[in-house]
Amino acid sequence: xxxxxxxxxxxxxxxxxxxxxxxxxxxxxxxxxxxxxxxxxxxxxxxxxxxxxxxxxxxxxxxxxxxxxxxxxxxxxxxxxxxxxxxxxxxxxxxxxxxxxxxxxxxxxxxxxxxxxxxxxxxxxxxxxxxxxxxxxxxxxxxxxxxxxxxxxxxxxxxxxxxxxxxxxxxxxxxxxxxxxxxxxxxxxxxxxxxxxxxxxxxxxxxxxxxxxxxxxxxxxxxxxxxxxxxxxxxxxxxxxxxxxxxxxxxxxxxxxxxxxxxxxxxxxxxxxxxxxxxxxxxxxxxxxxxxxxxxxxxxxxxxxxxxxxxxxxxxxxxxxxxxxxxxxxxxxxxxxxxxxxxxxxxxxxxxxxxxxxxxxxxxxxxxxxxxxxxxxxxxxxxxxxxxxxxxxxxxxxxxxxxxxxxx
Amino acid sequence: xxxxxxxxxxxxxxxxxxxxxxxxxxxxxxxxxxxxxxxxxxxxxxxxxxxxxxxxxxxxxxxxxxxxxxxxxxxxxxxxxxxxxxxxxxxxxxxxxxxxxxxxxxxxxxxxxxxxxxxxxxxxxxxxxxxxxxxxxxxxxxxxxxxxxxxxxxxxxxxxxxxxxxxxxxxxxxxxxxxxxxxxxxxxxxxxxxxxxxxxxxxxxxxxxxxxxxxxxxxxxxxxxxxxxxxxxxxxxxxxxxxxxxxxxxxxxxxxxxxxxxxxxxxxxxxxxxxxxxxxxxxxxxxxxxxxxxxxxxxxxxxxxxxxxxxxxxxxxxxxxxxxxxxxxxxxxxxxxxxxxxxxxxxxxxxxxxxxxxxxxxxxxxxxxxxxxxxxxxxxxxxxxxxxxxxxxxxxxxxxxxxxxxxx
Numbered sequence: 001x002x003x004x005x006x007x008x009x010x011x012x013x014x015x016x017x018x019x020x021x022x023x024x025x026x027x028x029x030x031x032x033x034x035x036x037x038x039x040x041x042x043x044x045x046x047x048x049x050x051x052x053x054x055x056x057x058x059x060x061x062x063x064x065x066x067x068x069x070x071x072x073x074x075x076x077x078x079x080x081x082x083x084x085x086x087x088x089x090x091x092x093x094x095x096x097x098x099x100x101x102x103x104x105x106x107x108x109x110x111x112x113x114x115x116x117x118x119x120x121x122x123x124x125x126x127x128x129x130x131x132x133x134x135x136x137x138x139x140x141x142x143x144x145x146x147x148x149x150x151x152x153x154x155x156x157x158x159x160x161x162x163x164x165x166x167x168x169x170x171x172x173x174x175x176x177x178x179x180x181x182x183x184x185x186x187x188x189x190x191x192x193x194x195x196x197x198x199x200x201x202x203x204x205x206x207x208x209x210x211x212x213x214x215x216x217x218x219x220x221x222x223x224x225x226x227x228x229x230x231x232x233x234x235x236x237x238x239x240x241x242x243x244x245x246x247x248x249x250x251x252x253x254x255x256x257x258x259x260x261x262x263x264x265x266x267x268x269x270x271x272x273x274x275x276x277x278x279x280x281x282x283x284x285x286x287x288x289x290x291x292x293x294x295x296x297x298x299x300x301x302x303x304x305x306x307x308x309x310x311x312x313x314x315x316x317x318x319x320x321x322x323x324x325x326x327x328x329x330x331x332x333x334x335x336x337x338x339x340x341x342x343x344x345x346x347x348x349x350x351x352x353x354x355x356x357x358x359x360x361x362x363x364x365x366x367x368x369x370x371x372x373x374x375x376x377x378x379x380x381x382x383x384x385x386x387x388x389x390x391x392x393x394x395x396x397x398x399x400x401x402x403x404x405x406x407x408x
Numbered sequence: 409x410x411x412x413x414x415x416x417x418x419x420x421x422x423x424x425x426x427x428x429x430x431x432x433x434x435x436x437x438x439x440x441x442x443x444x445x446x447x448x449x450x451x452x453x454x455x456x457x458x459x460x461x462x463x464x465x466x467x468x469x470x471x472x473x474x475x476x477x478x479x480x481x482x483x484x485x486x487x488x489x490x491x492x493x494x495x496x497x498x499x500x501x502x503x504x505x506x507x508x509x510x511x512x513x514x515x516x517x518x519x520x521x522x523x524x525x526x527x528x529x530x531x532x533x534x535x536x537x538x539x540x541x542x543x544x545x546x547x548x549x550x551x552x553x554x555x556x557x558x559x560x561x562x563x564x565x566x567x568x569x570x571x572x573x574x575x576x577x578x579x580x581x582x583x584x585x586x587x588x589x590x591x592x593x594x595x596x597x598x599x600x601x602x603x604x605x606x607x608x609x610x611x612x613x614x615x616x617x618x619x620x621x622x623x624x625x626x627x628x629x630x631x632x633x634x635x636x637x638x639x640x641x642x643x644x645x646x647x648x649x650x651x652x653x654x655x656x657x658x659x660x661x662x663x664x665x666x667x668x669x670x671x672x673x674x675x676x677x678x679x680x681x682x683x684x685x686x687x688x689x690x691x692x693x694x695x696x697x698x699x700x701x702x703x704x705x706x707x708x709x710x711x712x713x714x715x716x717x718x719x720x721x722x723x724x725x726x727x728x729x730x731x732x733x734x735x736x737x738x739x740x741x742x743x744x745x746x747x748x749x750x751x752x753x754x755x756x757x758x759x760x761x762x763x764x765x766x767x768x769x770x771x772x773x774x775x776x777x778x779x780x781x782x783x784x785x786x787x788x789x790x791x792x793x794x795x796x797x798x799x800x801x802x803x804x805x806x807x808x809x810x811x812x813x814x815x816x
Binding site: 046047049052054055057058061062065066070071072073074075076108109110112113116120138141142144145245249250251252253270272273274275276277278279280281282284285 | 454455457460462463465466469470473474478479480481482483484516517518520521524528546549550552553653657658659660661678680681682683684685686687688689690692693
């Protein structure tokens with residue numbers, strides 16, 4: 001086949017990362033057994049099954065599929081189910097102060113598809129794409145398919161370092177887009193400060209690039225006050241990505257984007273060419289669920305409690321068991337702690353391997369950087385295990401440290 | 409924004425066709441009222457609501473969401489739900505004689521996504537993509553995003569003219585791929601003969617191109633005997649696309665592909681980068697439905713009866729009312745009749761517009777060709793209306809003819 005070398009080159013940039021293996025590992029039973037050799041996962045970024053409102057979804061399915069069920073089973077408009085667009089638009093107008101969002105919305109097959117569509121519409125090979133660093137691996141993978149030059153801008157305690165970006169821009173860097181997760185980022189757990197949000201929007205306006213504001217965790221804040229999104233005062237500079245994967249269930253595969261007016265039609269045309277529309281049934285289930293705002297608010301409050309308790313359990317267990325060996329800054333929400341190894345001479349990848357031998361999974365930091373900039377970091381997810389499981393997992397991580405120290 | 413000209417150029421090739429408008433038109437009530445001014449649709453290629461097994465889907469949802477419901481609500485493996493892969497693999501091994509298909513499968517967000525992934529992995533700007541002509545507009549749109557040179561090879565009564573393709577290949581044409589719908593094609597209604605299937609596979613092997621065999625309607629045959637797919641004896645030359653959109657419901661957005669071994673991993677990596685996985689809930693519903701083969705066989709038999717009755721009603725009404733003015737060859741399955749205008753001086757686009765004024769929608773033939781090669785053809789879909797509605801729609805089409813003749 002003449003075509004084999006070409007497609008091999010094309011997909012070489014898409015690093016097939018650990019997600020599939022992590023999904024497989026996460027599918028094994030773990031949380032119920034904290035003493036045996038069953039794998040305990042601090043690795044995957046999956047919501048736990050106990051976070052899924054299975055009964056509410058089942059009742060929504062019953063309602064959505066009663067009678068003719070046409071809307072739930074038929075093709076939908078490419079933009080999305082009109083009722084869902086209204087509900088999401090009203091939410092964004094209120095919660096995020098986005099001006100008149102409904103006409104700028106597009107329902108996507110998870111936020112991952114939004115990243116793919118943005119790359120498809122905007123990126124030519126060699127274009128510059130700025131990403132916060134460390135970055136969500138799925139974003140690196142989605143963008144890589146379009147062969148941009150990816151420039152990583154480091155995150156500190158205040159989120160992506162916008163002054164460092166400003167310096168690069170003054171020195172001539174001309175990105176097409178800048179990707180970041182402003183709230184409790186995956187993997188850094190950091191939140192971009194209000195001051196930096198304003199600054200980033202100013203830079204985008206001055207230098208003419210698009211901000212891709214990926215916000216899957218914004219409603220999972222369990223400490224501190226909500227911050228306005230970057231898009232709030234810069235709707236024409238920002239494409240805002242939301243998702244129901246972490247708020248209801250990933251199995252629905254429903255996310256959405258709110259795009260600048262100049263970009264919305266191109267993204268919609270690209271979406272139509274890509275998969276016509278996202279699953280109508282999933283969209284109708286969400287319409288049924290969101291139509292009861294009290295239920296949804298209560299459900300979100302429950303999720304925030306669940307993740308707060310788990311974040312405290314994980315960071316508390318590390319403080320008790322691994323003080324001086326692992327630093328785990330407490331995030332204000334989300335699912336992730338960006339841990340740094342403090343013990344001299346211990347490499348994060350070696351630690352991750354030693355941990356796997358002790359039947360606990362973690363993700364080494366270099367997974368989240370094309371530049372391999374994080375040899376001393378681990379991403380720890382506190383989403384999959386209950387408090388007792390998290391304590392047991394940290395104990396095993398301590399054993400892994402001991403194994404490395406003893407053998408070193 | 410520096411990026412606007414680029415994305416405008418990028419999406420110019422993706423012709424946003426009439427599908428969205430047709431979906432909107434189809435959403436209006438029509439079948440119940442055959443005398444008033446309500447639009448009667450011969451336009452869209454949508455299954456009718458009465459073809460949806462809404463009650464069976466509702467019962468499947470109840471089972472899939474009972475208990476922990478983890479598999480239905482969680483992320484799934486990129487390749488697809490393992491149980492669904494087993495069921496589809498067994499079906500393809502039996503029905504299509506595809507050797508050992510399960511490891512070559514990838515569940516996609518409808519067949520449309522398979523087309524997008526194939527383009528993404530294989531096509532560079534300027535590459536040649538052969539398509540049967542007339543062709544499914546969604547395929548033209550999906551491929552166009554990757555900026556190939558699209559070469560149309562005409563369809564005759566026996567499907568795509570493989571000898572014409574052979575001549576082009578001998579003359580030096582070197583396509584990366586060749587796209588066609590072998591069974592009851594959209595829009596031509598034609599079926600590729602067994603002899604041409606073998607010939608096409610030979611050409612693909614000799615000249616080193618990939619056949620994209622898109623088969624959404626193969627199980628909707630209501631006349632004649634099943635033919636083996638092109639892929640049956642050429643699994644390494646063909647990517648076979650199947651879909652549950654026409655067999656169960658489009659709202660699930662579940663299709664699948666069976667790829668050559670050399671291509672499967674690249675498509676899977678591209679799928680992971682594009683939307684991680686297709687909706688797990690939809691996949692679990694299909695597992696529940698397909699686990700009862702008797703139910704599924706009965707459901708398909710019902711669909712075949714439904715479409716046969718409608719195809720006969722449409723072609724019969726045209727023979728009664730429009731003999732000498734419109735020729736409508738009866739297809740052996742599927743949803744479409746490729747009608748040709750016989751009256752001299754009447755253009756299909758003018759007829760489609762006149763029909764819309766008489767409140768009946770049809771799609772002019774040039775929608776299905778980048779070369780505008782079908783100014784005398786219309787695609788008539790018999791899927792959306794019952795027999796009485798089809799007769800009424802043909803009456804109105806007759807009125808549209810009269811309007812044009814009177815004014816001409």
